[in-house]
Amino acid sequence: MASEKSIMWFRQDLRLKDNPALREALASGPTIAVYILDDESAGDHQHIGASRLWLHHALTALESSLNGKLLCLKGNSTLILQSLCAQHNVASVYSSFCCEPWRIRQDEEVREALAEQNVQFHQLNSSFLWWPQEINKPDGSPYKVFTPFYRRGCLTAKQPRKPLLTADTGKLVQINMPEAGIAKLRLLSGKSWEERVLKSWQVSEEGAEKQLLTFLKEGLTGYKNGRNYPSLPHISKLSPFLRHGQISPNTVWWAVANQEPTPDNDHFLSEIGWREFSNNLLFHNNKLPEENFRADFSQFEWEEDPQVIKRWQRGETGVPIVDAGMRELWQTGFMHNRVRMIVASYLTKNLRQHWRAGANWFWKTLVDADLANNSASWQWVAGCGADAAPYFRIFNPVTQAQKFDPEGVYIKTYLPELKRLSGNDLFAPWQAPQQSLLNAGVLLGENYPKPMIDLAASRKAALAAYEAMKGK
Ligand SMILES: Cc1cc2nc3c(=O)[nH]c(=O)nc-3n(C[C@H](O)[C@H](O)[C@H](O)COP(=O)(O)OP(=O)(O)OC[C@H]3O[C@@H](n4cnc5c(N)ncnc54)[C@H](O)[C@@H]3O)c2cc1C
Incomplete structure (x- = not known):
């Protein structure tokens, strides 16, 4: 019988650096890296348009950093994971927690389905500074106002984890399946706007890091006021990289928090706090994309x-x-x-x-x-x-x-x-x-x-x- 393997199920964490789920999977032994495009389960919240274009290039860059050992499949995540686990003697599936309501529902389904096959499902926090379920008011109810959420909730909680080193991908296993491949996900529309949009970005983990370094050198000083002026270079433009997980919030946070505190640095960190706040709101209000909060x-x-x-x-x-x-x-x-x-x-x-x-x-x-x-x-x-x-x-x-x-x-x-x-x-x-x-x-x-x-x-x-x- 072949030795037991793990699956690293990539989702919104398309990176090697500071990726706790990937590290744990690889630490457990031979690992299969998988990405699944599951439009049907995502419904109205599936990737469309520009973020589909971004996803295509982010997966291409990830596949290249994994020396081609990324299995990209299309279909129902639960069924695909069940079948991969059965075929390849998989004992554990690792993934990073996401706040999107459809993913939370799906995670429950995956957990139950895998448990029936005696496969463990591990979720780690790779995409947020704090677990959304950990930041609550003293009475246990969720915050509805940003300042107390950030000042009393986040800043007095445990400090965010320091970034981890890049995972050693030596134990990745190559799996060949005729239906697998980034091109088969059909993420590109082939329309001319795609080339135009791409001109503004380097869509890779390396691109994210360069973007961060440029911002630290040229944009951070003067951020607090300068971020209001659209023609000035005082914004980081890290949002697409954070959204697709090509850089971790911890990497960004500590790159700034490790410096002497200044009003610019504090303000930048609080904007990262807004990202945590929005996710906390979505976690506690799964109708936020459709219904008025008030x-x-x-x-x-x-x-x-x-x-x-x-x-x-x-x-x-x-x-x-x-x-x-x-x-x-x-x-x-x-x-x-x-x-x-x-x-x-x-x-x-x-x-x-x-x-x-x-x-x-x-x-x-x-x-x-x-x-x-x-x-x-x-x-x-x-x-x-x-x-x-x-x-x-x-x-x-x-x-x-x-x-x-x-x-x-x-x-x-x-x-x-x-x-x-x-x-x-x-x-x-x-x-x-x-x-x-x-x-x-x-x-x-x-x-x-x-x-x-x-x-x-x-x-x-x-x-x-x-x-x-x-x-x-
Ligand atoms: C109508 C509207 C829609 C928006 N839609 C999105 C969206 O789909 N995706 C998205 O990432 N941001 C969205 N934002 C928030 C914000 O505009 C962007 O995060 C920001 O412009 C990204 O640029 P930056 O990376 O240079 O930000 P910076 O000023 O460099 O901030 C650093 C990071 O902090 C986070 N951040 C900054 N401002 C906010 C904010 N107001 N709310 C939450 N997080 C924030 C982002 O992750 C950002 O990358 C929206 C804002 C408005 C007003």
């Missing part, structure tokens, strides 16, 4: 207009900072956080479209599309989330652009048709004198849209809708 918002009257949503998606609203953000997203698969807040406020408040319409578009187009962060952040901006921005705080996209893109560098990067406008003419071209527009070659309604709506009137209408909701 029940009173079920009475809110959203407008539902597919044409309006389409113009927003295409970056054709006529409001330059909004359109620049939507074009950044389309071109690169990413959008700066400040601009995410502006476009989300504009969609949910000025245009009064449901936050789910925005979240769905982000889910399709972001390379960092993450169920916890996306759902919690959209609800936060829309006012119906946990610890949310109050609904009546409606961003004025013109003053936001004046403040955070004062030279218009960001807007002009993504809207070259406006590059000869400046100052307020650039931020609100509909108010610019006709002659300035003519001199800049801008013809409103022809080569750049007229605004879809009046900002002041739509703000007033949104506030009225909010008051009406409160009265119900």
Whole structure:
């Protein structure tokens, strides 16, 4: 009888470095590395669009670091694992814990199915600094407000684990199956946007590390204030790597926490804390991607207009900072956080479209599309989330652009048709004198849209809708 083996079941931890599940699997003996694309079980929360593209390249890079010993299969995870365990004399399956509700349900199913075959199912925490079930209020209930969650819950809990060394992959076992292979997962669409998006990224574990080092050298000093300015290099752009697990949160945390504390460092760590908070919310509220966290918002009257949503998606609203953000997203698969807040406020408040319409578009187009962060952040901006921005705080996209893109560098990067406008003419071209527009070659309604709506009137209408909701 062949010696007992383990399976390392990769999911959102596509890396060798600081991967406790992979290390434990390899420490136990010969190991089969497996990735399973299980669209059916994921349902509405399966990878689509840009994150599918990212996943393809992340798996390609992982397969190469594992010297080709990665078995990529498509289908029902429980059935595939059961069959692999039976065929290859597997005693244990190792995986990293994920907060997505469909995965939590599936983990239970896998655990039971494997137990029937006498196979042990081990889950380790490779994707979060703290186990979501460990950070609770003193009375045991989950936190709903970020600051006490982070300050009282996380920072007073056990310190996050220090990063582990890269696993020695010498004990990986090569398995050949005709149905296996990254190409067979059909993650790529073959459309031209894929090449355009890829130009902005190096989708590998090595790429993640480079991104972190560049940020530590060039972005961290000045982060606290600079992170608000979309044309400045004061953000890490680590989110897609964290989302797919090409770098661990512990690696990122300790790279900064090991330095002298400064307001910039502390602020950066607290943003990593927001990632923990969103996942904690999702863990305790499995309907977060679909339902308002605040029940009173079920009475809110959203407008539902597919044409309006389409113009927003295409970056054709006529409001330059909004359109620049939507074009950044389309071109690169990413959008700066400040601009995410502006476009989300504009969609949910000025245009009064449901936050789910925005979240769905982000889910399709972001390379960092993450169920916890996306759902919690959209609800936060829309006012119906946990610890949310109050609904009546409606961003004025013109003053936001004046403040955070004062030279218009960001807007002009993504809207070259406006590059000869400046100052307020650039931020609100509909108010610019006709002659300035003519001199800049801008013809409103022809080569750049007229605004879809009046900002002041739509703000007033949104506030009225909010008051009406409160009265119900
Ligand atoms: C409407 C909306 C939708 C969003 N959707 C997503 C999403 O799908 N996936 C996603 O990862 N983030 C999402 N965010 C949060 C945030 O915009 C991104 O995490 C951030 O812009 C990523 O850029 P960065 O890595 O340079 O961030 P940095 O500023 O360098 O922060 C470092 C890390 O901290 C975490 N982080 C930072 N801000 C937040 C936040 N507000 N909430 C949770 N974690 C945070 C991320 O993991 C990020 O990589 C969304 C925000 C908004 C307003």
